[in-house]
Amino acid sequence: MTSRKYLVLAGVSLCASIGDSMLSRGMKQVGGISLNHFSDLILAVTNPSVAVGILLLLGFFASYMTALSWADLTYVLPATSLGYVLLTLIAKFFLHETVTTSRWIGVLLISAGVGFVTQGPALTHHPAKSHEAACEPTSARQQQ
Amino acid sequence: MKQAYAWSAITAIVLTSTIGDVLLSRAMKQVGDVGELWRRSGLWTVVSRMLGNPNFLLGVLAMTTAFYSLLFGLSWGDVSLIAPASASLTFITNAVAAKLFLHERVDHRRWLAAFLVAGGVVLLAA
Numbered sequence: 001m002t003s004r005k006y007l008v009l010a011g012v013s014l015c016a017s018i019g020d021s022m023l024s025r026g027m028k029q030v031g032g033i034s035l036n037h038f039s040d041l042i043l044a045v046t047n048p049s050v051a052v053g054i055l056l057l058l059g060f061f062a063s064y065m066t067a068l069s070w071a072d073l074t075y076v077l078p079a080t081s082l083g084y085v086l087l088t089l090i091a092k093f094f095l096h097e098t099v100t101t102s103r104w105i106g107v108l109l110i111s112a113g114v115g116f117v118t119q120g121p122a123l124t125h126h127p128a129k130s131h132e133a134a135c136e137p138t139s140a141r142q143q144q
Numbered sequence: 145m146k147q148a149y150a151w152s153a154i155t156a157i158v159l160t161s162t163i164g165d166v167l168l169s170r171a172m173k174q175v176g177d178v179g180e181l182w183r184r185s186g187l188w189t190v191v192s193r194m195l196g197n198p199n200f201l202l203g204v205l206a207m208t209t210a211f212y213s214l215l216f217g218l219s220w221g222d223v224s225l226i227a228p229a230s231a232s233l234t235f236i237t238n239a240v241a242a243k244l245f246l247h248e249r250v251d252h253r254r255w256l257a258a259f260l261v262a263g264g265v266v267l268l269a270a
Contacts, residue, residue, distance in 0.1 A: 004179065065194070066179065068172040073165055073242045074250050077235060078257040084268055106267030113260030116253050124249035 005070065005122070009079050011063035017083030019056030026050035071122040078117040085110050150225055153217025157230040161210035162237040166245050167203030173246075174199065228269030232262035 026049030030040070044050050067076045085107050091097040175181070175193045182190050194200050217226045239258040242248040 065168065065172055068169045069175055069178040072248045073169040073246060074239050074248050074254045074258065076169075077165070077238055078254075078261045081235075081261045081265070084265060088268060102267045102270055106264040106270075109260045109264030109267065111264075113257040113264065116260065117257035120251065120253050125247045 008063050008066050012067055012080040013083035015056045015060035017087045019053050019060055022049045022053030026053055072124055075117055075122050078113050081110050082114050150221025153213055154226055154230050156213040157210050158233045158237055160206050161234050162241050164203045164206030164210055165238050166241045167199045169246055171197045171200035171203055228266045232265040235262040
């Protein structure tokens with residue numbers, strides 16, 4: 001794992017958690033949208049928090065796809081769940097919210113899970129490579 | 145009855161998001177290392193390979209279905225049940241599906257990680 005790949009995993013965690021928070025904050029500012037005033041949903045994009053939230057979720061999708069191109073699904077999902085921990089820390093230290101003991105235990109469990117999975121290899125099976133190997137002519141394989 | 149609706153929504157979310165994750169993971173392995181491909185052939189090659197991959201398109205469709213299932217679920221049931229239950233169960237079902245369909249080597253370390261994160265998500269949302 002290179003530092004660039006760790007940056008991509010951090011991008012998945014950060015973009016997902018901050019993007020969700022921005023969307024939630026923006027939609028609360030916009031208020032309830034009824035089906036009779038559907039155009040309000042389109043106008044909601046002009047709210048700065050919603051716009052930043054959408055941009056961050058696009059960033060999440062791009063970095064998630066990048067991570068899946070070189071790492072297993074069972075590696076990427078737990079490794080990027082650190083975003084939940086970050087959100088709790090932001091809630092505690094920046095928003096001064098009360099974090100209960102059960103939530104701190106949740107933070108510990110997630111951190112332990114991330115620790116376990118990142119100790120192992122990122123990729124255990126590469127279907128594209130095995131497919132290429134299967135398609136490779138026998139003579140080419142014998143020359144190697 | 146409300147509980148039955150909520151759990152049917154949770155089942156739909158977990159099922160469709162797991163199918164979506166598996167299809168997207170398979171698609172991206174077929175596309176290849178995005179960073180390397182981008183450097184070698186440019187961004188357009190990466191985008192066209194992704195959009196030309198049927199698994200990618202089906203994966204996006206499944207994820208969109210999962211998103212709408214979540215919206216319907218939230219309108220039927222409590223967010224405090226639906227959000228953590230679907231998020232944590234997805235970690236477990238993804239581990240099972242990745243082993244079965246993507247042939248990933250899910251060793252005891254990865255199982256433990258999936259269960260710890262799933263438990264942690266439930267506690268955070270509680």
